[in-house]
Structure formats: C-alpha cells, structure tokens
Amino acid sequence: MKHTLYPWDRGFTLRSWREEDSHAMADLHRRSIFASGEDHYTKEQQESWAHGLTANGYTECAKDGEVYIVAVDETDTPIAFCGYKNSEICGLYVDPAHQGRDIGRRLLFRAFINISQIKPDKITLSASAPAKTFYEKYGYKSVGERTYKTRGGIGINVYDMETDQIKYSDQLGPHNGRELSLMLAGQKRVAFFDELNPVEAFEPHISEGKICCHNFPEISQDLYDLIKIRESQLMSFDTAALYYLPGEEARMLELKAALLELTQRNTRERFFQLHRRVGKLLDYPDEAINYYIERRRQRLEEKHG
Structure with a gap:
C-alpha cells in the first residue's frame, strides 16, 4: 500500500496503530534497543531488555488502554512508534536506519497534543539512559533515577521524567487542550x-x-x-x-x-x-x-x- 506524502511529511507520515503493525514494531523495537551499543548498558542488559518482545504484547497493551502512534514510510511500513496511556508516555522507539529524520520529535509532540485533551497537570515518562538527553531537549526533567527490572530479569537504570506543570489560559486560546x-x-x-x-x-x-x-x-x-x-x-x-x-x-x-x-x-x-x-x-x-x-x-x- 502506497501513501501520498506531502512535502511537510519529509518522507514519512504518522497514523494510528493497526494490529498488523505489531510484528514490524517488535522488530524495530528490538533493533532500537541494541542501536546505542554498550555506552550505557552491557550486552547482557540489552538482551534482557529485548527479551520476550512479541507482536502479541502490543495487542495486549492496546487492550489495556495504551494508545500507539505509528510512523510509516510511503509503503506503509512501520519505522517508529510511540505509546501513551492517560498522561504517561509509555515508550518511543525509532528504527536505527531512520534515526536523525525528526521522527522521534514528531511522535513525541503528537502524543503530547493527544494527551493534552485530558488536561493533565504534567506529562510523565520513564527514560532509558540513552534516551534521557532526547527528552531533556524537549522540556522533560529528571525527577529520579531507579533500577527497572527488564523482561529478562536483569535490572537497568532508568530516569523518571516529567514536564513542568502545564498552564492553561482562559484568555489566549481558552479551548486549547479542551x-x-x-x-x-x-x-x-x-x-x-x-x-x-x-x-x-x-x-x-x-x-x-x-x-x-x-x-x-x-x-x-x-x-x-x-x-x-x-x-x-x-x-x-x-x-x-x-x-x-x-x-x-x-x-x-x-x-x-x-x-x-x-x-x-x-x-x-x-x-x-x-x-x-x-x-x-x-x-x-x-x-x-x-x-x-x-x-x-x-x-x-x-x-x-
């Protein structure tokens, strides 16, 4: 299936998740985990983090309320995705072959504008060590570091992050977020x-x-x-x-x-x-x-x- 892309898409477009995306999502999710090398996590930690990634896992999370936004190329092949639930960003992964193309920023902002419709005080997330600077670039601040037990049972250090308190105006754009x-x-x-x-x-x-x-x-x-x-x-x-x-x-x-x-x-x-x-x-x-x-x-x- 081919997409008609506009100039402002810059070679990819965002759409909502379909269950048939899940196999490609598991593959790119796995590749993105190993993309940073061993600068932050050992090979053993990375393998434990990637352990047990299956297409069915995304389906089960979607049933539990997680919403996925998928970035696809002109052939409708998933190349990145972001998941959120309520006011939390649950994960954002970009295929290493497509990093550096503004995909992560656009997914993060799309999730933000969707979450804003429930008018949260803040938006939260947990960032891996390689992703921490990416989120800091867009205004997320670390409020604590902890050990996260991965699917394979080995712990990795992650950072709990959040935005500043979101301000809503009754004068300028009074309907924004509502x-x-x-x-x-x-x-x-x-x-x-x-x-x-x-x-x-x-x-x-x-x-x-x-x-x-x-x-x-x-x-x-x-x-x-x-x-x-x-x-x-x-x-x-x-x-x-x-x-x-x-x-x-x-x-x-x-x-x-x-x-x-x-x-x-x-x-x-x-x-x-x-x-x-x-x-x-x-x-x-x-x-x-x-x-x-x-x-x-x-x-x-x-x-x-």
Missing part, C-alpha cells in the same frame, strides 16, 4: 489544528459518528512555505485538520474560507476582521477574542508602527 471535551458536550462546534493534530484522541468519536473531520492541506502548504523561508532546517508536521459536529459543515467551510483568506495579503482592518470572525466560528468568548486581537495589534505596532 477541544474534544467541549465538542462532545456540544459547547464547541468546530475545532482547528494546524501543525499538531490530535488524531488519536478524536478517531474513536469520528468512527461513532459523533464528530466529523475535514483534512486541510492547503493551510499546511502555506505553513510549510513559511517555515522553508524562515528556518534553515525544515521540520515535519501533521496535516492541518478541521473537526466539526454533525450538521455544522457550513460553519466548518466558512471557517476554512476565513483561514485561507488570512494567508493572503490583507489590509490591517481586514486582518483583524478575519481574526474576529475566526474566533467567533471557533466559539471563543468575546473577552478571549478581544484579548487575542489586542495582543496581535500590539505586536504589529511594535514591528511596523
């Missing part, structure tokens, strides 16, 4: 996500017909072009999407049109009119819209006068 719960409660009719898209959190409700989804690659192309101009090193990111309640397709399409117009050249007056309309269509309260517009106005005045 889009799903608000939509299920009927208090929000449309939600928009650009480079970070909580696909896994929304998928069960889409399959039940409670929420609809419209992928929005046009805005992703604009974002990609902007990053390509400004950044020396391009990052990969998810395709933008609009989620909407059944019966709200007209509202979703109006929001899509406003967002597309915002990517074009506008007078300053029209620019703020569009932002106000976007806020209204997203069901933001007036005080939050006014706060956001005032902040944008101040920034524009500081930049251009």
Whole structure:
C-alpha cells in the first residue's frame, strides 16, 4: 500500500496503530534497543531488555488502554512508534536506519497534543539512559533515577521524567487542550489544528459518528512555505485538520474560507476582521477574542508602527 506524502511529511507520515503493525514494531523495537551499543548498558542488559518482545504484547497493551502512534514510510511500513496511556508516555522507539529524520520529535509532540485533551497537570515518562538527553531537549526533567527490572530479569537504570506543570489560559486560546471535551458536550462546534493534530484522541468519536473531520492541506502548504523561508532546517508536521459536529459543515467551510483568506495579503482592518470572525466560528468568548486581537495589534505596532 502506497501513501501520498506531502512535502511537510519529509518522507514519512504518522497514523494510528493497526494490529498488523505489531510484528514490524517488535522488530524495530528490538533493533532500537541494541542501536546505542554498550555506552550505557552491557550486552547482557540489552538482551534482557529485548527479551520476550512479541507482536502479541502490543495487542495486549492496546487492550489495556495504551494508545500507539505509528510512523510509516510511503509503503506503509512501520519505522517508529510511540505509546501513551492517560498522561504517561509509555515508550518511543525509532528504527536505527531512520534515526536523525525528526521522527522521534514528531511522535513525541503528537502524543503530547493527544494527551493534552485530558488536561493533565504534567506529562510523565520513564527514560532509558540513552534516551534521557532526547527528552531533556524537549522540556522533560529528571525527577529520579531507579533500577527497572527488564523482561529478562536483569535490572537497568532508568530516569523518571516529567514536564513542568502545564498552564492553561482562559484568555489566549481558552479551548486549547479542551477541544474534544467541549465538542462532545456540544459547547464547541468546530475545532482547528494546524501543525499538531490530535488524531488519536478524536478517531474513536469520528468512527461513532459523533464528530466529523475535514483534512486541510492547503493551510499546511502555506505553513510549510513559511517555515522553508524562515528556518534553515525544515521540520515535519501533521496535516492541518478541521473537526466539526454533525450538521455544522457550513460553519466548518466558512471557517476554512476565513483561514485561507488570512494567508493572503490583507489590509490591517481586514486582518483583524478575519481574526474576529475566526474566533467567533471557533466559539471563543468575546473577552478571549478581544484579548487575542489586542495582543496581535500590539505586536504589529511594535514591528511596523
């Protein structure tokens, strides 16, 4: 099976787990354990860590509530995966042949935006010694070191890590992290996500017909072009999407049109009119819209006068 990849995918895409992925996941999981050599763990420790990895293990964890996000190449072959449960990152593994391609960061951020939908105070994880610096790079801090008994019975040192306390604003982006719960409660009719898209959190409700989804690659192309101009090193990111309640397709399409117009050249007056309309269509309260517009106005005045 071939995937159509966008430029911002950078040669891979993320999708939700399927049971048939499990054999490939076990293989890449095993290879990633041995990839760091013996800088952190002995050969015996690595073999104990990799002991007992089977395809069925991922199926059993999924039944127990772990959610997997899988990175696949254009042939739909898994090349990395990340698992999370509630507010914990349970594991992240990248095939050694595909490391250094921004896959780990994108998986970690995708897990973060999904977990954020339950509004946790913090996100936690346990990192192996080789992975510790990777997580530190993205804001996770070690809160303790301990010995973890691997599947083969031999202990390895691991680090319990967590984010700082996550702050949620009632003024700027007041629905951030609450889009799903608000939509299920009927208090929000449309939600928009650009480079970070909580696909896994929304998928069960889409399959039940409670929420609809419209992928929005046009805005992703604009974002990609902007990053390509400004950044020396391009990052990969998810395709933008609009989620909407059944019966709200007209509202979703109006929001899509406003967002597309915002990517074009506008007078300053029209620019703020569009932002106000976007806020209204997203069901933001007036005080939050006014706060956001005032902040944008101040920034524009500081930049251009």
